[in-house]
Amino acid sequence: MITRVSICAFLPLVQYPGSIENVLHEVFGTPLDYEVKHTIALPAVAANRKEEHPSMATNDSNVVVDQGQSRLSDLWTKEDYWAIWLGFIIIIAGICIYLLNPPAEYGEKIAKANSVMAAEAQRAPFKTIAYYKAQDDKAKVKAMDSPTGKAVSAFLKKPGGWSSNPLDSFVVSKEAADAKAAANAEKAVEAKAKADVAMAAAVAAEASAADAAFADASLNDGATAKIAEWRAAAAKAKSAADKAKSKPVNLLTSLPLLMAGMGLFFAIGMKFMGKSVPGFLLGFVGVFVVACLATMMGGQATMKYWGIGTEAWAIIIGMLIANTVGTPKWIKPALEVEYFIKTGLVLLGAEVLFDKIIAIGIPGIFVAWVVTPIVLISTFIFGQRILKMESKTLNVVISADMSVCGTSAAIATAAACRAKKEELTLSIGLSLVFTAIMMIAMPAFIKAVDMPQILGGAWMGGTIDATGAVAAAGAFLGEKALYVAATIKMIQNVLIGVTAFGVAVYWCTRVECREGHSVGVSEIWHRFPKFVLGFLAASIIFSLISGSLGPDMGKVLLDQGVLKGLTASARGWFFCLAFTAIGLATNFRELAHYFKGGKPLILYVCGQSFNLVLTLTMAYIMFYIVFPEITAKI
Amino acid sequence: MRQSLQHTFMGRLAAFGVSVAVLWALFFVVGPRVVAHLPALQHYGEVQDIYGIRSGQLYYTDVEMSQQAEINSRSTWRFTPTGPASGASGATGTAD
Structure with a gap:
């Protein structure tokens, strides 16, 4: 049902002082068509919207209202443009820090890893141990690991993880970090030993498949399964090793x-x-x-x-x-x-x-x-x-x-x-x-x-x-x-x-x-x-x-x-x-x-x-x- | 008037305290007990620790494993393992 109402109907609404656009915005809660300055067509239910949803009518401080025209001054007086300017200041800073003059070693490491993966792909009909290692080596190349990158990351660092003491999120003393590292050292050694065993099994399975010139499907599948087990064990070992390298933190500065x-x-x-x-x-x-x-x-x-x-x-x-x-x-x-x-x-x-x-x-x-x-x-x-x-x-x-x-x-x-x-x-x-x-x-x-x-x-x-x-x-x-x-x-x-x-x-x-x-x-x-x-x-x-x-x-x-x-x-x-x-x-x-x-x-x-x-x-x-x-x- | 305001403020403070207590009980008393009784949930937490994931992370750039996953997926297409005689003896196709 559509109800046509005159704008005069809103004039008694003295509780909404200001321009008619503001009055309409306050009443309907969303930016309206610009021609509504004269007459508006709206569902009848909307007329009661304020009663049904008082929040819609009164709490629109976070809704952007266009004024129906654009001015040059919008470029420095509107938050939409300021969001763009501020965002691009950060983006340009990022480009300057990381994109200009990247070290040549990045390209060399990537090329080396790719050549290994290409060769292994030709050698075996499944992803071999060497293939995965090359893939992992490639993943380790990161521009953010440069000294500048580390400094930026340290500045933007968020409060970290914790278990029982919330303060650990902000400050971890050297003693506490050392104690945590020591507590995790044994687990790290155990996990590494398991990863080594899994690796040995994977190497043996892959060698068996290679001895059969990768023509035996069951040996290929066996090697694939053993390699998957090694990958899972290696992930656990890496996680345990990371925990054993606990470092002091102080975000209070x-x-x-x-x-x-x-x-x-x-x-x-x-x-x-x-x-x-x-x-x-x-x-x-x-x-x-x-x-x-x-x-x-x-x-x-x-x-x-x-x-x-x-x-x-x-x-x-x-x-x-x-x-x-x-x-x-x-x-x-x-x-x-x-x-x-x-x-x-x-x-x-x-x-x-x-x-x-x-x-x-x-x-x-x-x-x-x-x-x-x-x-x-x-x-x-x-x-x-x-x-x-x-x-x-x-x-x-x-x-x-x-x-x-x-x-x-x-x-x-x-x-x-x-x-x-x-x-x-x-x-x-x-x-x-x-x-x-x-x-x-x-x-x-x-x-x-x-x-x-x-x-x-x-x-x-x-x-x-x-x-x-x-x-x-x-x-x-x-x-x-x-x-x-x-x-x-x-x-x-x-x-x-x-x-x-x-x-x-x-x-x-x-x-x-x-x-x-x-x-x-x-x-x-x-x-x-x-x-x-x-x-x-x-x-x-x-x-x-x-x-x-x-x-x-x-x-x-x-x-x-x-x-x-x-x-x-x-x-x-x-x-x-x-x-x-x-x-x-x-x-x-x-x-x-x-x-x-x-x-x-x-x-x-x-x-x-x-x-x-x-x-x-x-x-x-x-x-x-x-x-x-x-x-x-x- | 002052007493009424003080009462209101005290009431609000009490509501704040009760809300904090409820949240604390939910996440630090009930939550761990639920986890302790559900092995699947424990495994869910373990794998997050292993792969450095946090289930509340927002976007792919926040999830370090997404980078590893992308490299793996791209590698599969760029360097598809075919073996010495292409197509003759591939892994048998059990997709897992």
């Missing part, structure tokens, strides 16, 4: 410096945007301290069982404070959710490398890039037409969160369609709950039905939301499942770029306009969330650089250099700050309104069920019917 640096970094934009810099800096101290606590909690040893990471703890601690003792007033000027998220998303753009989609060949593209968009769009349509979700933004954020890659996709989509912070929080909460269930239940089920590791890995990689949970669930099954699951998820991660751009365009052209009215190019430009351009630019630039460097040097200089060594760490901090701000500004009661009728839960369950069926079907077809010969070699 670097964290205050980092806080001051990041505070001043964001304050530049705050100054130009006309906001109070002293107020922001004071509040930033509070936000940063809570963010550190969240990082500390995310690093607690038992959190690995539940899939609760830093971002989730940032929301939990923030909401705990906001809904009990209350968020102190002095912190509120620093609750710049959008500013932190958008800057983090521009940096995330640099991690969206399109050459990744061919990492596991055509099967990966079909499982991650064909199934995922089908599930995303189907779930969104299901939400709109069958469930009749009241909020399109909540619908699309849950659909993207569930079908693409959990929290990171939810953040990008929410920012692209200007969802409210409560909608983002709800989507992430749903994702966390189902990830915690699926990351345990799926590997258990796969093992119970004796599903092949490759198929199981591909299935989990395409369906479990969180990237870390996918890798963990894959590792539960074995190394091959881990490799396939993590690679499929990585390819799916890249889809974030397309999703964010597609949602931003769809929202500008189809959602935020009156029915039946076409939207011009200039109008689209006015409405388009500009930070998405920074996100896409970073993605395109880095994809081109990665493509020109090739997969090996690209991995050394970009993945293990610019990204891992700088931008990903900074992005992690910015997202943590954003989620802390979300938590500190969220009211439990407001959140409950969005869960009304349980529709978000139904949407997630139905969408994920469809995802599970479609992904398993596609994975089976691609890995076992179309490309079985490659599958056998993974």
Whole structure:
């Protein structure tokens, strides 16, 4: 039912002073069509939206409102542009540190490893011990291991892991580190001995297969199995050896410096945007301290069982404070959710490398890039037409969160369609709950039905939301499942770029306009969330650089250099700050309104069920019917 | 008025304390007991320690094993093991 109302109807609403755009924005909670200055057409239900969802009407401090026109001054007065400028300052710094003048030894080591793998591939019909060793040697070449890289990593270092004493997250004395190393030394020796035994068995099995000129299939399979056992034992030995090398840590000097640096970094934009810099800096101290606590909690040893990471703890601690003792007033000027998220998303753009989609060949593209968009769009349509979700933004954020890659996709989509912070929080909460269930239940089920590791890995990689949970669930099954699951998820991660751009365009052209009215190019430009351009630019630039460097040097200089060594760490901090701000500004009661009728839960369950069926079907077809010969070699 | 405010503040402080206590009990009392009774969950934690994974990690660049996985997957396509006589004696195709 459509109700046409005159704008005069709103004039008595004296509680919303300011321009008519502000009045409309306050009442409807989302940016409206620019022609609504005269008359508006809206569902009758929306007229009562304020009563039904007071939060939608009154708590939109984190929704960006376009003014319907663009000015040159937007470049230095709007947070979307500041997110781009700040993001690119970090990206350019990363390029200067890691990409310019890389040492020649990187290329030499890669060439040597590749020549060994090429020779071994010709020698045996399976991955030999020498093949794996060369592959491991190649993986050890990292630009971030340079002295400059180590210094940058130390500056950006987050509070670490701990078991029983939270202070271990910030400070580990030399004595404590030595004691920990000594306690783990014996385990390391035992693990190494087991790895050596497994290695000897693998060498013997491979030699037997070689003696038969690799013509005996049973000997080849025997060698493959023994090599897999050696790989598993070697991974355990490496983990034990790492624990026996415990080093002292002291973040009490670097964290205050980092806080001051990041505070001043964001304050530049705050100054130009006309906001109070002293107020922001004071509040930033509070936000940063809570963010550190969240990082500390995310690093607690038992959190690995539940899939609760830093971002989730940032929301939990923030909401705990906001809904009990209350968020102190002095912190509120620093609750710049959008500013932190958008800057983090521009940096995330640099991690969206399109050459990744061919990492596991055509099967990966079909499982991650064909199934995922089908599930995303189907779930969104299901939400709109069958469930009749009241909020399109909540619908699309849950659909993207569930079908693409959990929290990171939810953040990008929410920012692209200007969802409210409560909608983002709800989507992430749903994702966390189902990830915690699926990351345990799926590997258990796969093992119970004796599903092949490759198929199981591909299935989990395409369906479990969180990237870390996918890798963990894959590792539960074995190394091959881990490799396939993590690679499929990585390819799916890249889809974030397309999703964010597609949602931003769809929202500008189809959602935020009156029915039946076409939207011009200039109008689209006015409405388009500009930070998405920074996100896409970073993605395109880095994809081109990665493509020109090739997969090996690209991995050394970009993945293990610019990204891992700088931008990903900074992005992690910015997202943590954003989620802390979300938590500190969220009211439990407001959140409950969005869960009304349980529709978000139904949407997630139905969408994920469809995802599970479609992904398993596609994975089976691609890995076992179309490309079985490659599958056998993974 | 002052008493009422103080009461409200004390109530909020109590709510904060209770919430922290509930979370603490959930994660540090109930959680470990659940893990202790479920071998599958213990194995799940062990493999995360072995491979340096944390299930709460957000993006592939956060997961170190993703890098290793990508190298392995790319190697399979670039240097597909074929053996001396291509196709004649490959590993028998049991994909695991």
